[in-house]
Structure formats: C-alpha cells, structure tokens
Amino acid sequence: MERLSDQQLEALLNDTESDLTERKKSFRGDVSRKARQVVCAFSNDLPNHNSPGVLFIGAGDDGTPSGEPITDELLLALADMKTDGNILPLPVLSVEKRILKGSEMAIVTVMPSDMPPVKYEGRIWIRTGPRRSLANEQEERILNERRRYKNxxxxxxxxxxxxxxxxxxxxxxxxxxxxxxxxxxxxxxxxxxxxxxxxxxxxxxxxxxxxxxxxxxxxxxxPQDFLPGAYIQFLRIDGTDLADPVVDEEDIGGSIVELLRRTEEKLKAHNRVAVDITSTPTHQIEMPYPPAAIQQILYNAVLHRTYESTNAPVRVYWFNDRIEINSPGGPYGNVTSENFGRPGITDYRNPNIGGVLKTFGFIQAFGRGIATTRREMERNGNPAPEFETNQSAVVCTLRGKQ
Known part of the structure; x- marks a missing residue:
C-alpha cells in the first residue's frame, strides 16, 4: 500500500478543493459516522483517480492543526473502521500518526476498491468535488461497470x-x-x-x-449444482478415531444461510447440556463446548475456505473427546502458517462472501473469530483451540473439558 510522504500529505492538507482529502478537528461526536462515509466514498473513487484518499484527524477545514491529542485509543478506533463490518466490501486502509505543520495528526489513507460499489450501512457514498453525497442511479451504474475491469x-x-x-x-x-x-x-x-x-x-x-x-x-x-464442494459434511463419531462407529451423518447443502443454520441446529443437538444440582447451592448449567466458539470456527471455515477448483466440503467431525473442523484451502494473503491466529493479522480470500455473512447477521465484526473462540473456550473450562495449517487446509480442533 502506498505511503505518502510528508510533503504529499501537506500538499493535500492545503488543497481545500481536492476530492481526495477530508479534514476533521477530532473524532468525537458524530465524526465517527461521517468518517465512515468518507472512507466509503474514497473506496468508491467515482472520479477514477486510482489514487488514495486521505482523512486527516486533527486538522481544521483550512488545514491548520487543531491540537487534538493523537492517542493509541484514537488510532485503534480509526483502525476499527476497517473491520467493524459497517463498510462492505471491507475497505483497504491504513492508520498512522504523523507530524505535519509541527503538530500530531492521525492519517487514514484509503485505497480505491477493486469491487465497487462499496456501501456504508446500506448506502453508497461518493465524492463530488470536496463534498460527499449518496450515489444516484447513473453513478451506481458507473461503479458497476468499473468493476468489470478490475482483478x-x-x-x-x-x-x-x-x-x-x-x-x-x-x-x-x-x-x-x-x-x-x-x-x-x-x-x-x-x-x-x-x-x-x-x-x-x-x-x-x-x-x-x-x-x-x-x-x-x-x-x-x-448452489451445489455449480459449486459441488460448497457444502458441509457432518459426522458424529462414537469414539476418538475415524474408524469408530458413525452415529449421525449428513451432507448439508443449500445456500450459505441454509447450510449454516442447518449445521448449527445439528451442532446444538449434539452439544448436550448437563445440569449440576449437587455440587453448589444453585444449579450449574454446563455444555461440553461453548456454542459461540463452535460458531466462530464454523463461520470462519465457510468464509475463508477456497471454492475454486475443489470438490472438497467443509468437514465437521465430532468425536467423543473433540470436534475437528476442516476448511479447504490453506492460509491466504497476509496470513501464513507462521502468523496464523495472531491478533491483527487478517486477510480475506472471499471478501464478498464476508459481506453476505455480515448482512445476514452471522458476523458482527471481522478479524475477531479466533480471539472470541479462545476466550469462550477458556470461560467454559476447555483447553485452548488448536490449529493445523498447510497449503491445502486449515484444521481447528476444539477439545472437550478435561
């Protein structure tokens, strides 16, 4: 991603007529909402500059510094615009603190999207000169046309x-x-x-x-008529080895929404609740596995799998001592076997499928599934999740309580 020099940034900061620049004195009040509109508009790049747009936090309308403190909390809040799921497809942006005109400023650099139109909360924002506005039908058509010529x-x-x-x-x-x-x-x-x-x-x-x-x-x-591997294979095995008896099995197909809902119902049926009424004054409800942990790994498996050139399904194998969820396709893009699961390391093989999962409510925010799984497993008294990655698959193992 292009990193603009101080000279380039100051030139943009001083150009009050540019449609590649937005300035905000702070990130308080309704600026958070307006900043997301700006990121959406820069991502759509209706004027077709093919250049990054820049949002300055800590600058007035005329480009003079406002003296806003640029804290780590502010930088994290700005970075959250990328992954909170309100802007879809996910924008490509960077956030950094720079010294311009002798004062600290937060710089949000936004790259034009390869997949316009980009929406913020269901609306398509664009830049018309130095202002932002909602796209009309013709402007939306232009963005649709432009998508054909991208990678x-x-x-x-x-x-x-x-x-x-x-x-x-x-x-x-x-x-x-x-x-x-x-x-x-x-x-x-x-x-x-x-x-x-x-x-x-x-x-x-x-x-x-x-x-x-x-x-x-x-x-x-x-969908499986055209994408034969786009299903989930569920097995409930009475034992700890694949050779042990299978007591429940199903190949679950349909659209993404249908296959996820049906798989969740299957998992819920097998995740039997135990109620302890003897060891404590109040009864305790226990589950072998925390539902949120299983859900997050299942959603990740469907979102991040490869759908290209494979007939392999997502495999969910439930043994007596563990659950194994196998997602076809190894780590993608910035994610490698070495950095897999580290906080802040994310990339998306299927960014538009991610948008659909967000739209239908399966995902609330992006890049937090593994962290949520680890937290929920610990709270439920289970061992930490285990991940095995290679070029052809990512396998997550969730182990039962010891």
Whole structure:
C-alpha cells in the first residue's frame, strides 16, 4: 500500500478543493459516522483517480492543526473502521500518526476498491468535488461497470453455465435487500431487478445476467449444482478415531444461510447440556463446548475456505473427546502458517462472501473469530483451540473439558 510522504500529505492538507482529502478537528461526536462515509466514498473513487484518499484527524477545514491529542485509543478506533463490518466490501486502509505543520495528526489513507460499489450501512457514498453525497442511479451504474475491469476475487467470478433463473428472486428481494440496504434507499429505488442484482454483485451486470459465485452461494436455488464442494459434511463419531462407529451423518447443502443454520441446529443437538444440582447451592448449567466458539470456527471455515477448483466440503467431525473442523484451502494473503491466529493479522480470500455473512447477521465484526473462540473456550473450562495449517487446509480442533 502506498505511503505518502510528508510533503504529499501537506500538499493535500492545503488543497481545500481536492476530492481526495477530508479534514476533521477530532473524532468525537458524530465524526465517527461521517468518517465512515468518507472512507466509503474514497473506496468508491467515482472520479477514477486510482489514487488514495486521505482523512486527516486533527486538522481544521483550512488545514491548520487543531491540537487534538493523537492517542493509541484514537488510532485503534480509526483502525476499527476497517473491520467493524459497517463498510462492505471491507475497505483497504491504513492508520498512522504523523507530524505535519509541527503538530500530531492521525492519517487514514484509503485505497480505491477493486469491487465497487462499496456501501456504508446500506448506502453508497461518493465524492463530488470536496463534498460527499449518496450515489444516484447513473453513478451506481458507473461503479458497476468499473468493476468489470478490475482483478476480481473468485467469489464474484461469473459461472457461465448458470442462469439468472438459478438464483432466488424471492430470497433476494424479501430477505437480502432489506438486510443489505437502508429502508429509505429501498423506498426510493427505481432500479430494475437486474440492476439491483448487479449492484450486490450477484450477477455480472444488468446486460450480462450471468450469476456470480457470490450470487449462487448467497441466494442460489441449488448452489451445489455449480459449486459441488460448497457444502458441509457432518459426522458424529462414537469414539476418538475415524474408524469408530458413525452415529449421525449428513451432507448439508443449500445456500450459505441454509447450510449454516442447518449445521448449527445439528451442532446444538449434539452439544448436550448437563445440569449440576449437587455440587453448589444453585444449579450449574454446563455444555461440553461453548456454542459461540463452535460458531466462530464454523463461520470462519465457510468464509475463508477456497471454492475454486475443489470438490472438497467443509468437514465437521465430532468425536467423543473433540470436534475437528476442516476448511479447504490453506492460509491466504497476509496470513501464513507462521502468523496464523495472531491478533491483527487478517486477510480475506472471499471478501464478498464476508459481506453476505455480515448482512445476514452471522458476523458482527471481522478479524475477531479466533480471539472470541479462545476466550469462550477458556470461560467454559476447555483447553485452548488448536490449529493445523498447510497449503491445502486449515484444521481447528476444539477439545472437550478435561
């Protein structure tokens, strides 16, 4: 990611007419909301600068320093704009403290997105000169067109053998759209069905209505007809070895929402609750595994797996002493076997699938699943989760209480 020099930053700071610059005296009050609108607009890059936009915290409208203290807490709050899930697809940004004009300032540098349009809380923000505004229908079409010429992640590749009739119009209009867009945006929406699908990356474009991988996984009628590995294989094994008897098994398919909900029901049925009414004055409810820990690893397995060139499913094998969740595809991008699971080290093979999981409520924020799992396992009295990574898979083992 490009790191601008002090000279470049001061030039932007002084240019009050630039659509690549926004200045805020502090990050208090409603600035947090406005800053996210700015990040969304810079990510969309409607003027097509192909250059980073910069948000200055600690500067007045004329570029003079405001004297705002730039603390670690402020920098963390700014960095949280990237992963709190309110801006989708996830923006590419950096946060740093710099000395400009003799004063500390927080610098948020935002790169143009390869996957426009980008939304903040269901609205598409853009820059029109030095101001930000909501995109109209024509501006939205321009952003859709631009996406065709970028290097796309696999989750929005078209599936040539699929047709628009292979995705569910009722699920899209009645479930996905109300969750993905603000109510006022939907009320004022004059876009066609095809234009709305294209904006959400479910098809290539209004003219080319070929469904994408995302469209089939999110709202497809039968995604496994086109992506045969996109299912979850569940086994409940009465023992500690794969050769032991299988007492429950199911291949769980359907859209992402359906397969996650059905798998969670299966896991809940096997995670039997024990009630202790003898060892303490009040009864204690115990579970072999904390539900939140299993959920986080399951969601991560579906989100981060590879869907390309494989027929392998996500495997959930429940033994008497442990649960193993196997996700096809090894660590991706900035995440390696060496740094896997470290706080702050994240990357996304399927960023648009992440947006769908956030929209449907499975993910509240990004990059926190492993930390949540570790915390919940410790609280429940289980050993820490174990991870094994290689080029072809990530396997998480959750062990029962000792």
């Amino acid at each position: 796309l992640p696999f989750d929005i590749y078209p599936i040539p053998s699929a047709r628009i009739t292979d995705i569910s119009k009722s699920v899209f209009e009645n479930e996905f759209l109300p969750a993905a867009f603000a109510a006022d945006v939907l009320e004022n929406n004059g876009r066609t069905y095809e234009e709305r699908l294209a904006t959400c990356k479910m098809i290539v474009s209004p003219e080319n209505t070929t469904p994408t991988v995302l469209g089939l996984l999110a709202i497809g009628k039968s």
